[in-house]
Amino acid sequence: MARNAHDHVHEMHRGASLEHAARESLEKAGEQWTEMRAAVFTALAGFSRPASAYDIAEAVGAARGRRVAANSIYRILDLFVASNLALRVESANAYVANTHPGCRHDCIFLVCDSCGQVTHIDDEHLSNGVRAAAEKARFAPVRPVIEVRGRCANCVAKGEQSPPPQA
Structure with missing residues (x-):
């Protein structure tokens, strides 16, 4: 990779x-x-x-x-x-x-709405971009958390559908 x-x-x-x-x-x-x-x-x-x-x-x-x-x-x-x-x-x-x-970093989660599985990924380029955008807006970020909701590869392969979004 x-x-x-x-x-x-x-x-x-x-x-x-x-x-x-x-x-x-x-x-x-x-x-x-x-x-x-x-x-x-x-x-x-x-x-x-x-x-x-x-x-x-x-x-x-x-x-x-x-x-x-x-x-x-x-x-x-x-x-x-x-x-x-x-x-x-x-x-x-x-x-x-x-x-x-032992490693400090920001949280980026991929959350499957079908099975509930959560995958934690690291992308320092994305994390640094979020921090930079916050700082540009004169905001001091402490702990950025990014969560992407959707379906994991297993659920997509099984054809499982996500529940409708809650209002």
Whole structure:
């Protein structure tokens, strides 16, 4: 795949490698990797699609054998987003584990309206363009998030239709 001068290569993590990278990144930021934070990250990383705080609370509760309040999960997810361990899919109010937590970048999501799958892509040229446009408008961007709604390749191939847009 050709890369432009603005792109860089990400070290993608999975499984135990992802949890190790997340822990290392959080501790490097001066935060503690507690048992509860580890449980939340493990649950989040275990989802194949974006997960809500309620989904994560249910998974953590099932793993621990006791109910976990969603507000506790939200606090941890806020920390994870601020620390770059998780990415928030704004339009779905859901989260995905960042598979390269040591790399700061803007979020570009492709959101399938048919199956709910979210693909995170990196395009620093596009991200830099959005930041430049914001700055030109005398706006100081903090965290640009771009979400493209549509259908993924699998759903297109199956002929699945997107639900009608909500008003």
